């Protein structure tokens with residue numbers, strides 16, 4: 207899940223980045239095309255404007271020179287001038303009149319440099335201003351001459367440097383002079399037009415229009431160029447735009463020069479055959495779109511910033527999400543690691559505990575074996591012929607040995623309880639039986655010191671409590687033994703039983719020295735002897751510690767009331783319980799349990815609790831063909847089963863000497879008893895326990911407190927299937 211989320215996070219990042227790139231690209235394309243389209247529109251507009259201004263300039267130039275040409279033509283047609291030229295030979299010229307006409311013509315315009323007349327062969331007849339050195343010379347090589355003679359019409363020449371005074375660059379406007387009434391030429395009237403004046407004219411014109419204007423003649427030679435006057439006769443024929451105009455075509459283009467790109471329009475100037483090129487720098491044209499370009503760029507940048515900010519925010523959110531995911535994953539991992547560590551620690555602790563318990567049981571076994579030898583041989587020694595000193599020594603050895611044995615048993619008990627390995631079998635226990643048994647056990651030591659103990663359990667004890675019979679007896683023996691041990695000689699011990707609020711209290715009162723209030727608080731601590739270790743009274747300081755833990759395990763309570771100098775009362779409380787027989791009597795449908803008959807059978811019941819024995823005995827009243835035998839100890843049961851094999855064994859697991867499990871194993875191991883079915887009866891009904899006992903060979907498992915029907919059914923089942931013939 208965490209991985210999927212992380213993957214979807216990076217997927218989101220990739221998608222966001224992709225969308226952002228697309229958006230930015232679209233924006234760039236939009237901005238670029240907006241600027242380009244508007245630039246193109248402006249440039250197209252500029253081209254049209256430049257073309258128009260070229261056209262207008264061309265008309266103006268044509269007007270200027272065409273006007274000149276017409277002026278010359280009108281003079282050439284003047285009868286007076288025609289008469290003055292005569293037939294063009296020097297003898298027929300009326301020089302004075304011609305001179306006056308030329309002068310008049312020259313004065314009509316300030317930009318006329320020369321006015322002159324040649325005859326039809328190109329020989330100069332007259333010129334103003336006067337230049338006698340060239341009069342009579344042949345100028346038939348001049349363009350104006352060739353132009354007029356070729357077309358027999360007025361002609362404007364290409365640029366040339368005149369031979370007249372000052373040698374300025376000029377173009378000539380020439381017109382034929384015809385003999386009166388004919389079309390036969392007698393001469394040619396020419397005016398030379400100074401190019402610098404044309405230049406001024408063009409400069410003036412282009413300045414007004416904001417364009418640079420270049421004019422060429424019909425050979426492509428510059429006649430006017432922006433900014434400076436023409437000094438050379440270099441040809442611009444190579445310029446493709448001028449070449450196109452020379453061929454009569456108008457061309458508009460964008461030209462790239464070292465000073466920057468220009469928008470240029472070239473047009474032919476009809477009918478001169480000249481060309482005109484108008485140019486504006488493209489930068490100045492596009493200046494008009496600069497505002498738009500700036501606005502578009504600004505908007506595009508703003509949009510890009512917004513998109514970028516959006517993407518950044520998104521990325522940050524995604525990254526935060528990813529970090530949160532990672533942290534979640536990490537803490538989950540940590541948790542899991544912690545759980546694993548905990549499990550390991552628990553396993554280790556359990557292992558250690560098990561090892562400790564195992565060690566303790568091994569140790570106690572190992573210690574008990576040599577102790578048995580010590581105790582046994584010292585007992586034997588006592589019967590030998592010993593002197594008094596030796597006898598005393600042997601008695602000391604025995605006492606020390608017994609003490610050690612007690613110590614080992616009690617340490618083992620405590621460690622078992624603390625390791626949680628104490629197995630208790632909680633069932634209804636007849637208190638009077640157990641109290642009486644405990645009294646029997648302490649009676650000898652009481653008698654030794656003349657201490658009076660009750661003969662048996664008092665009447666109040668005749669009731670049932672919920673307890674483990676074996677452990678309850680251990681508790682009572684401990685308390686009674688202390689009441690005797692810490693009593694004064696010839697003192698007495700009293701026992702009382704009473705019931706209150708569903709609990710039964712057993713009190714054991716002695717007439718000993720009593721226990722101070724301060725000592726009472728330390729009473730139940732292990733190895734706490736409260737000064738008794740300085741007396742002759744034997745003890746380990748473990749008895750009450752074991753007792754209080756046992757009573758805890760039984761769900762009971764323990765306490766003491768004592769007065770120094772008077773004596774002490776130790777008491778325990780246990781939950782009240784109902785007698786099993788009473789339960790049997792109350793069992794619904796008990797009357798319906800039929801009395802059945804069958805082949806004679808023997809059942810051996812190994813059980814230390816008389817109440818349970820009585821119950822089963824009553825139950826088997828309903829099965830007259832079954833004979834019940836009982837054994838109170840495990841060893842006793844094994845012996846009974848081996849000596850005279852029964853048809854069925856009912857086995858209690860919680861026996862005073864051997865564990866029921868061990869008894870079962872022994873019965874399975876012995877060929878004489880191997881085939882006898884064994885029904886285990888126990889208060890411990892955990893599935894693992896049942897499983898284990900079945901694996902060991904138990905035929906059935908009945909839990910306490912008994913379900914009468916189930917118990918009887920199990921007995922019937924096992925008793926009917928067992929075939930005694932299996933026993934060898």
Ligand code: ADP
Nearest residue numbers: 688689692735736738745746747748749750751
């Ligand atoms: P042990 O008897 O082996 O010393 P216990 O745990 O049974 O150990 O008792 C702890 C101590 O409590 C005893 O050493 C003794 O001093 C004191 N004690 C126990 N029972 C009595 C009693 N009935 N009267 C006076 N003192 C007692």
